[in-house]
Amino acid sequence: MSLPRPVIQRATLIVAVLAAFAVVFGNMVPHAGAAPSPSPSGAADPDGGNGTLQGKLEAAARGYLDAKNKLDASKKRQADLAEQMRLTELRLTIMQAEVAAVAGAAYRGGRASLAMTVLNSDQPTTLLHSAATVEYLTWRDDQEIHNLNATQRTYRQQRDAIDAEIKLQEQQVAEMAKRKADAEKALGNSSPTGGFSGGAASATPAPRNPDGSWPKEGCSIKDPTGTGGCVTPRMLHAYNEARAAGFTHYTACWRSGSFGEHPLGRACDFAANTNGFANVRAAGADKEYGDRLAAWFLANADRLAVLYVIWYKQIWMSSTGWRSYTGDGTPSGDHYNHVHLSVY
Numbered sequence: 001m002s003l004p005r006p007v008i009q010r011a012t013l014i015v016a017v018l019a020a021f022a023v024v025f026g027n028m029v030p031h032a033g034a035a036p037s038p039s040p041s042g043a044a045d046p047d048g049g050n051g052t053l054q055g056k057l058e059a060a061a062r063g064y065l066d067a068k069n070k071l072d073a074s075k076k077r078q079a080d081l082a083e084q085m086r087l088t089e090l091r092l093t094i095m096q097a098e099v100a101a102v103a104g105a106a107y108r109g110g111r112a113s114l115a116m117t118v119l120n121s122d123q124p125t126t127l128l129h130s131a132a133t134v135e136y137l138t139w140r141d142d143q144e145i146h147n148l149n150a151t152q153r154t155y156r157q158q159r160d161a162i163d164a165e166i167k168l169q170e171q172q173v174a175e176m177a178k179r180k181a182d183a184e185k186a187l188g189n190s191s192p193t194g195g196f197s198g199g200a201a202s203a204t205p206a207p208r209n210p211d212g213s214w215p216k217e218g219c220s221i222k223d224p225t226g227t228g229g230c231v232t233p234r235m236l237h238a239y240n241e242a243r244a245a246g247f248t249h250y251t252a253c254w255r256s257g258s259f260g261e262h263p264l265g266r267a268c269d270f271a272a273n274t275n276g277f278a279n280v281r282a283a284g285a286d287k288e289y290g291d292r293l294a295a296w297f298l299a300n301a302d303r304l305a306v307l308y309v310i311w312y313k314q315i316w317m318s319s320t321g322w323r324s325y326t327g328d329g330t331p332s333g334d335h336y337n338h339v340h341l342s343v344y
Contacts, residue, residue, distance in 0.1 A: 054260045056186035057317070058342070061307045064179035064319040065344055069213040071172040076212065078165040085158045088151060095148040180319040187323055193314050195322025196291050199299035203241040206234050206305055214305050214344045219254070219265030229254025231265040234343050238304040239268055242341075247293050250276045261307070261342040270339045281336040282312070293339045305344035310335045 184190070209215050219230040224239060231239070231253050239253065253268040261267030272282035272290040282290050294311040297304070301318060309316045313334045315325040327333030 053186060057183060057308060057315070058261065060179045060183035060186060061317045061319065061342075062344065064176055064183070064317070065214075065305075065307065067172040067175040067179060068318065069211075071169055071176070073211045073213065074165045074168045074172065078162055078169075081158050081162050081165065085155065085162065088155045088158060091151050092148070092155060095144065095151060098144050098148075176319065183317055183320050184323075187315070187320070187325070190315075190323040190325065192320075193322045193324055195298075195314055195316060196294040196311065197298055199292065199295035199297070200245075201299045201303065202245055202296075203238075203300040203303045205303040206237045221265075223254040223265070225251050225253045225268070227252055227254040229256070229263075229265065231268075232343070234305055235266050235268065238306075238341060238343050241300070241304065242270070242293070242296070245296060247289075247296070249274050249289065252277075266307070266344075267340065267342040270341065272337055272339070277332060277337050279331055279337070281331050286337075287312075290339050297339070297341055307342040307344050308340075309342075310340040311338075312336055 207215070214234070217232040217234055219232055221231050221233060221236050223229045223231050224236065235253065239251065247270060250271040250273070251268055252271075253262070254265055255262035257263045262269075269277070270290075270293055271277050272286040278286075290311055294309055294316070297306055297309045298316055300306070307317070310325055313325050313327070313336065314322050316322045325335070327335060331337045
């Protein structure tokens with residue numbers, strides 16, 4: 001039984017329309033402002049699923065940066081105290097000379113006394129004037145001695161404060177060494193690598209506390225990469241600075257989960273490929289792009305509060321430098337197809 005011609009024509013039209021939709025939407029690729037669902041690799045987690053390792057590395061890197069910030073702040077306070085102490089020493093030198101002159105005059109009998117003033121004054125007016133002069137000179141000499149004693153106390157306090165800063169610095173250096181050892185232990189037999197360097201320190205520094213430490217931040221800003229989640233202000237700053245520096249390939253930041261920095265809004269994955277997380281090891285222009293991006297993050301680590309960077313089966317932390325990194329054996333898990341950035 002043959003179908004009527006109008007039915008056949010409508011069916012043909014529907015098939016043609018569906019085919020056209022398939023071509024259009026099949027060629028569409030995600031971009032930096034679009035939701036990464038699902039990634040071209042098909043992986044829900046581009047970083048792999050080694051939560052234990054990530055947790056240990058996060059704790060080690062964060063503890064190291066905490067200690068480093070305290071050490072840097074202490075060194076600044078020590079430098080300020082040393083300058084104050086230098087000025088105090090200068091004042092002491094002047095005051096000691098003045099007090100020595102007063103003491104010498106008293107020893108030689110040159111210091112005026114009220115009794116001598118009375119004996120040498122034959123007029124009431126002269127007596128009153130002389131007595132006032134003696135009282136002023138006595139007050140001045142006593143004030144000089146008092147100021148000298150106060151300045152000496154200040155000097156001792158400044159010296160003790162410097163000693164306390166040096167002790168604090170020794171503690172922070174020990175803490176940094178411990179955190180470095182923790183990171184190395186977490187990485188197991190990981191060996192140092194050549195890594196990626198040579199980037200330009202071009203990023204605008206993220207805001208710090210007055211003492212130089214990083215303020216605590218929550219996941220409070222809508223993720224600009226369209227995940228539907230959130231990022232911290234510092235992560236947003238790093239993302240924007242990277243894009244301003246020309247790194248505009250597909251990026252995804254927030255991701256749900258029970259471990260790692262992504263659920264906290266403190267991490268982003270920057271794809272080596274323009275279109276997304278291709279399920280292959282980056283090569284050619286993609287590899288060169290990832291190398292440049294990793295080097296740029298390293299050069300701006302102190303400006304962006306970089307916790308760690310993972311790229312091409314290597315991880316960088318300020319405590320260890322570049323080390324070999326083992327994920328789950330996939331292009332995503334071993335970070336062959338994207339650069340991972342975590343910030344403090």
